[in-house]
Amino acid sequence: MATPDSAVSTQAPLSFERHPCSYQHWKLTFDGPVATLGMDVQEDAGLAPGYKLKLNSYDLGVDIELADAITRIRFEHPEVHTVVVTSLRERIFCAGANIFMLRGSTHSWKVNFCKFTNETRLGMEDASAHSGLKFLAALNGICAGGGYELALACDEIILIDDANSAVSLPETPLLAVLPGTGGLTRVVDKRKVRRDLADFFGTIAEGIKGKRAVEWRLVDAVVPTSRFKEAVAKRALELAATSDRPSSGPGVTLNPLSAVITEDAYTYSSVSVAFDRAKRSATMTVRAPQTPVEQTPEAILAAGDQFWPLRCFREIDDAILRLRVNEREIGTIVLKTEGDSALVLGADQVLLDHAGHWLVREVIHFIKRTLKRVDLSARSFFAVIEPGSAFAGTLFELALAADRSYMLDDPDQHNTVHLSAMNAGILPMSNGISRLQARFYGTPDQVATVLAHAEPFEAADALDAGLVTFAPDEIDWDDEVRLAVEGRASMSPDALTGMEANLRFVGPETMETKIFGRLTAWQNWIFQRPNAVGPKGALTSYGTSDRAEFDYGRT
């Protein structure tokens, strides 16, 4: 039986598909090269009953709309060069994550909520770094906690100077938790606020406003109310002028995925997920294109969201997101592929040939972000490579993202894997290196060696080259794969999550991995601590007549 995670126990399985026509919490408007995302959270439209989203506070539903809007701007509105993130409320930008939602949520819901919101904010920075789409936070009122963390994800922050509006991270003093959506990390690592000033800032609930907020680098500018709109509009256009995005559309429409979701399977056009609940595992099968993909930018534009690389990875992305929140007990994902590797390699070649075209660029970065979601998912991934599979190029990244891979070595059956230039660095992990570089961290020359290998790798060669973990023969195959999945299912899911989070990110760390490693791991710890979530914890007692009571022992 499915065991959806939830903010409250009666929650139905959650979908991550949204459309601007039915946004409840954001208004997306366009004015030439500037789009405006206006936050206007509907108090009574939370994902679950039991809390009201007052003061532009948010829950996961609000963030799913935000993520949808940003993705649509990237694909559907190439003419947009700057996104202004602001609020439609007077004197309030955003009060942050809703505290009553957090209080009523299970531990795993809190963790998944933070993971998704972190991915959304990193997606904004990804658009800025790679797609010429700049983000301007126009803080027209008080901006607290997760509200300020949203602003921190923007390229620039303008704060209204109305003698009242401040930016703040009140989580530690008020709630005994961290600003865990990247806040602590971005304050010191992105905005480079001095660490002692950040320490002070992080302990005062009232926040900092006016000139001091600029001096401390917490915001880029403060502007009086009378000139605020004008200053935002002017700066938005200046940022837009730096963009290399097209000056006009059309973009490509992202249509609904039309997945068939049942108790036993998710079925998309190129992706399916079949559950084996007894084994707490699922098999995700990704199918290669059935015909050669469109070859020119014009044809790709015309194909739109049916261009296979985009369609396929939108489906993978959706499946991963659904699995995370709706299928908590599915601990192991077996990754398989099917079809003609040559057609995957053909698609890779098209992506590489036209990587400079705005739409192809968006597709490549979408693939990259989806693969990062796999890396960051608290699930074990085993790639299982059998005859008829299509682990080539971009799809081989799935095998490289897996914790292990098993490849059948049967001389009687043709079974190969194949690299392409898509494996050479264009799809980096969060730590900034390619999955091949991470894999061959101890033998870095092997990266170039395997990339130079123009032929497909048979199982024995793939094993020798270090591209797969194990290559059992047909006598051992069934048992070995079965025992691997069963063995994984027998272990503590928490220990596996911790182990995977440490082994997957070998080598360098980046601000992104600091957010998911250091910051998130500490936040998850705090989300378990009685001082935050116990009967007398600060998160529990916030907004009640009870005062938090702490165990003052330091750990």
Added chain:
Amino acid sequence: MATPDSAVSTQAPLSFERHPCSYQHWKLTFDGPVATLGMDVQEDAGLAPGYKLKLNSYDLGVDIELADAITRIRFEHPEVHTVVVTSLRERIFCAGANIFMLRGSTHSWKVNFCKFTNETRLGMEDASAHSGLKFLAALNGICAGGGYELALACDEIILIDDANSAVSLPETPLLAVLPGTGGLTRVVDKRKVRRDLADFFGTIAEGIKGKRAVEWRLVDAVVPTSRFKEAVAKRALELAATSDRPSSGPGVTLNPLSAVITEDAYTYSSVSVAFDRAKRSATMTVRAPQTPVEQTPEAILAAGDQFWPLRCFREIDDAILRLRVNEREIGTIVLKTEGDSALVLGADQVLLDHAGHWLVREVIHFIKRTLKRVDLSARSFFAVIEPGSAFAGTLFELALAADRSYMLDDPDQHNTVHLSAMNAGILPMSNGISRLQARFYGTPDQVATVLAHAEPFEAADALDAGLVTFAPDEIDWDDEVRLAVEGRASMSPDALTGMEANLRFVGPETMETKIFGRLTAWQNWIFQRPNAVGPKGALTSYGTSDRAEFDYGRT
């Protein structure tokens, strides 16, 4: 009242001072340039009752002796170039941290235990990287969990090939926790074991032996029993030949610190710690030398452990360690200094002039490691800079390590801080950069600017230069400092620990910070999870007739 942390509730305050004459668990022997640390843990000599240290398993007491031995080798035995880490037991090297000790420990004891053992192992790597002291793990028998993590901290690992002895990290499959003493990080980041192989290795309790252990890079060599001793001896001498340490002694003896420890204070020769238990704070005062320190290597050798920089930082180190485990509720440490800054700067000049001398080098690295302990302590540090203080050079590093600093700005009283070349990078943080670089991460040119400032900084200048956080005048001083300490004491200690761990380590990450950030934070989370420590958790049920029962939901 003091609230010592403990493995069991009746524990007396713990001392970290040891001497080889009274080691209970290790035998330290010398043979020319090779020292041998033979592990022979006494089952009944655990720090606390309630568990037996079977099979060379260890508790904090075993590790305190190990840390003592390594420090003594560095200072007392400059003629030692290689340390062989082995066991005096037949067929068993080390079974790792004692599980029954872990089970019976409070959460904070587990965390402190792991922190100290991590610091000890990083200290071994520090000696290898900076002091020409190599470590050779001679695994003469089975080597599990923390035993293998100890081996991983050595430069090389030789495993006996007796058809039985394996290396293993059974924590995840057996205990539902992580190999948290650096194990996961070192396997992939130091030994560069391929991540999928590490994944497999980390899930099999029985471990890996023989040729496969070498092929997977888990050990450097396997040697049959008949040739094991000879191979170890040969390789130890080869490693010794690479050292730049002296070929003969004498070293300097590290005498007991003779601290006076009472309910109200720790009193050392240059350091004192006074408790204000009502405010959950302590004031640590460090005193400058009273006369110029010895100027030549010969004189420094003759002064031995009374050379002020060594004496002073040994005392700080001891005080920090005691505070961590014996004073859990002391959440804030106010750092003060006293004395003549010129004498501190004079000592700095001696350290810099003779930094290449083996003993001075050891002193500098000892200071560095002590300051790292401050950075890594789960306590808030506020530097309070008043007239008569001596925050100069090396002692100013304490202010730079602090979360905040307050400096009295009173024109009627002389109050200055002063930098020296000791602030320029010779005392890096765990992340590899200096505390000035971390402080001025957003304004990197300021590092050179303040270092070029030959004069002392008056309070207003120090504030302008960004060297202190706040510089209240004498009217505000008392209230501002008092409110800062009281405000800190009112917040959740867990949230503060998490916040500090994120803000202190701005910028780059290293293997060392990955161990304390990513790995430790995940382990601390797991140490709170019911799947490990709940009534049916794996750590709870290990060695009993009960089988662990897991919540299989992934988080």
